[in-house]
Structures are given as structure tokens and as C-alpha cells.
Amino acid sequence: MRTCKTICLMILLFFPLVASGSRPVCLTIGTDTLGVMFPENIPTTLDRVLKEWTGNGYPYAELVLSAYHSRSDTAYVTYRLIPGESVSIDTVVFGEFSLTEVRRLQRLIREDLTGPYNSNRIRQAQNRLNQSPWLKTVDRHDISGSALRFYAERVEDFSFDALLSYQSRSGGLVGQADIALVNFLGLGRQADFAWYHPSERTNRITINWFEPYLLDTGFSAGLRFRQEHEDTLYVTRESRLKLIWENRTADVGLVISREDVYTTDAGDSAGVIEGTRRISALNLSLEDITRQAWQYHVSITGGIRTGEDSLQYPMDY
Numbered sequence: 001m002r003t004c005k006t007i008c009l010m011i012l013l014f015f016p017l018v019a020s021g022s023r024p025v026c027l028t029i030g031t032d033t034l035g036v037m038f039p040e041n042i043p044t045t046l047d048r049v050l051k052e053w054t055g056n057g058y059p060y061a062e063l064v065l066s067a068y069h070s071r072s073d074t075a076y077v078t079y080r081l082i083p084g085e086s087v088s089i090d091t092v093v094f095g096e097f098s099l100t101e102v103r104r105l106q107r108l109i110r111e112d113l114t115g116p117y118n119s120n121r122i123r124q125a126q127n128r129l130n131q132s133p134w135l136k137t138v139d140r141h142d143i144s145g146s147a148l149r150f151y152a153e154r155v156e157d158f159s160f161d162a163l164l165s166y167q168s169r170s171g172g173l174v175g176q177a178d179i180a181l182v183n184f185l186g187l188g189r190q191a192d193f194a195w196y197h198p199s200e201r202t203n204r205i206t207i208n209w210f211e212p213y214l215l216d217t218g219f220s221a222g223l224r225f226r227q228e229h230e231d232t233l234y235v236t237r238e239s240r241l242k243l244i245w246e247n248r249t250a251d252v253g254l255v256i257s258r259e260d261v262y263t264t265d266a267g268d269s270a271g272v273i274e275g276t277r278r279i280s281a282l283n284l285s286l287e288d289i290t291r292q293a294w295q296y297h298v299s300i301t302g303g304i305r306t307g308e309d310s311l312q313y314p315m316d317y
Contacts, residue, residue, distance in 0.1 A: 023070070028078040029063065036074065046079070053083060057116030059143060060084030087117040091147040094129075097154065104187055104213050105152070108132060110248045113148055126150065133190065134183035157182035174198055188212040203229040220244045235262045 025042060027034045029049055037045065046063055053061035060083075067078035092113050094105050109125035122141060129137050129152055138151035157180070164175035180192040189211055196204040209223045222242040229235050240257040 023073055023075050025075045025077055028076070030079075030081050039075075042077070049081070051119060053081070054117070054119035055121075056118070057086050057088065058083045059087050059117045059119065087143055088146055089114050089117055089143075089148045093147055093149045095150070095152045097152075100216070101154070101187060103216055105129070107213050107218065107246070108188075110246065112248075117143070117148075122148070132188070134188045154186070155183055156186070174200075201230070201232050203227075218246050220246070232264055232266050234264060236260070237262070 023039070024036045025039050026036045027042060027045060029046075034045060050061055050063060062082045062084065063079040064082060065077070066080040067076070069076050092106070094102060097105065109128050111121045111125045113121055113125060126137075126139065126141060129135055129150060130139060134155050136153045136155050140151065142149045159180045160178070162175065162177040164173060164177070166172065167174050174197050176194075176196045176198070178192070178194050182190055184191050189209075191209045192207075194204075194206040196202070205225075205227045207223075207225045210220070211222075212220045214221055220243070222240075222244075224238070224240040224242075226238040227235065236259065238257060238259040240255065242256075243254045245252045
């Protein structure tokens with residue numbers, strides 16, 4: 001369907017644009033005269049008219065060149081609109097997925113695609129499917145009767161990268177390792193573990209877990225734990241919980257984190273001060289996904305800290 005429409009537009013636009021050159025064009029679609037415009041504005045105008053029809057139940061709408069003539073310094077171009085079959089969607093199919101996975105996919109696209117065929121909403125849904133890390137998609141869709149079909153497959157990926165060596169002077173094993181799990185245990189879960197230990201004086205561990213759509217609701221959660229042992233003077237531990245609520249037009253995120261700094265015996269001797277930092281942040285984002293004419297983002301953060309001035313504030317996250 002997309003390939004046919006693209007070819008038709010190329011054929012329809014080529015002749016009048018070449019023939020008119022740089023002369024102004026008086027454009028008429030059906031019985032509506034849209035006025036005089038420059039030739040370079042015609043493709044945008046025709047595309048807008050087609051989107052109005054494909055966004056209101058007519059996926060096969062076409063514009064066909066029906067007349068062209070010139071008089072004085074103006075070219076007159078007339079297109080005939082062929083709306084095609086009207087389509088109403090009552091079923092959305094993604095592929096071979098369980099009922100629970102289908103419900104998560106429906107939340108992922110954030111669009112109710114039932115009712116009159118709407119190319120704008122379908123395009124937004126396709127983009128969200130394409131951007132999901134736990135899906136392999138084909139950037140197209142089909143219509144069969146009143147059913148809309150996307151082409152998606154689940155991705156269950158596991159990666160392990162490591163660079164390790166043994167050094168007796170460093171007290172044993174040194175190096176780094178990374179483990180990443182995509183769609184872990186199904187349903188879009190993600191997890192990763194990173195370990196960095198280049199020397200006896202430095203040791204870093206980071207663990208991340210993301211659980212989408214908790215208990216089949218609009219809430220998703222992310223957990224993070226990080227521990228750093230630097231230069232044998234202090235140990236930093238950070239824990240973070242992020243909750244996200246999604247609906248069709250807005251995301252609301254709440255981030256709660258805590259970071260603690262503990263000194264070692266060597267750190268006490270060097271004068272490093274022990275302390276605790278607590279940061280709470282509320283992030284609010286609003287996005288108009290129906291027209292894409294504007295995007296509005298609001299971010300509100302607040303925090304309370306304890307400890308000495310050696311603890312940097314605010315914390316970037």
C-alpha cells in the first residue's frame with residue numbers, strides 16, 4: 001500500500017511541476033480551488049490533502065491529475081480525488097504473542113487504533129514499536145478486512161563482554177565485565193550488570209533492572225544500584241528507584257535516590273568526611289502526539305542533603 005501510494009504521487013507530481021517551470025500554479029482539487037501558489041508548494045499541499053483523507057478512514061485515497069493547461073503567466077492544474085474504500089478497524093494484530101504480551105504491546109503503542117482508519121495514529125504506533133528494544137519489527141502494516149496487522153517479533157537477547165587478567169600485585173583478578181539481558185524472562189524486562197576493577201585501588205559495580213507495566217498497569221519501574229570503591233579512601237553507594245506512569249499524551253516520572261559515602265580507615269586518616277546524600281525528584285513531561293505541532297516539557301526537582309561540603313550538590317541524574 002505505501003509503495004503504490006509513493007509511486008502514484010511521483011507520477012502525478014512530475015508532469016505539472018516540470019511543465020509549469022517557475023510560473024505560479026492555480027491548484028484545484030475536485031471542485032475546490034485552493035488558489036495560486038508556487039510550484040514547489042504543490043507537493044506539500046497534495047500530501048496534506050491526502051493525509052486528511054487517510055487520517056479519517058480512507059487508507060486508499062488517491063489524487064489523480066485530470067487537467068492541465070496554461071494561460072498567460074499562470075498554469076492551471078486540476079486533480080481528481082478518488083477516496084477509495086472506507087475502512088474501520090476493529091482488531092489489531094501484532095504477531096505471535098501471548099495475551100499478556102499483547103496487552104503490553106497495546107500499552108506500548110499508547111493508541112486506540114480501533115474505529116476509522118487513522119494514518120497519523122498508526123504511524124505513531126509503528127514508531128513506538130520500532131523504538132522498543134525487545135521487539136524486532138518491519139516498518140509496514142497491512143489491512144485485511146477490518147483487521148490491522150503489524151509485523152513484530154519478540155527479541156530475547158543476552159550479551160556478555162569481559163576483559164580479565166590476573167595480577168598478583170593487585171591482589172588477584174582485575175579487568176571489566178558487562179552482562180546485558182533484553183526481554184529477560186519475557187514481557188519486556190531489561191537488566192544489566194557492569195563490573196570495573198582495573199586495579200586494587202578501584203572497584204565499581206552497577207546493577208540496573210527495568211520492569212515495564214507493573215501488574216499490567218500503566219506504571220513501569222526501574223531499579224539501580226551502584227557501588228564505587230575509589231583509591232582505597234572511600235566507598236560510594238547509590239540506590240535509585242524510578243516510577244513512570246504513561247498514558248496516551250503524558251509521562252509522569254518519580255525518581256527517589258539515596259547516595260551514601262563511607263570512608264575507609266585510610267580515608268579517615270586522610271581526612272575524608274563521611275556523609276549521606278538524599279535526593280528526591282519529580283519529573284513531568286507532556287507531549288502532544290496527535291498533531292506533533294508542539295512539545296512541552298516540565299521538570300521539577302527537589303532534594304534534601306546531609307553531610308559536609310565535600311559532598312557535591314545537586315546531583316546529576
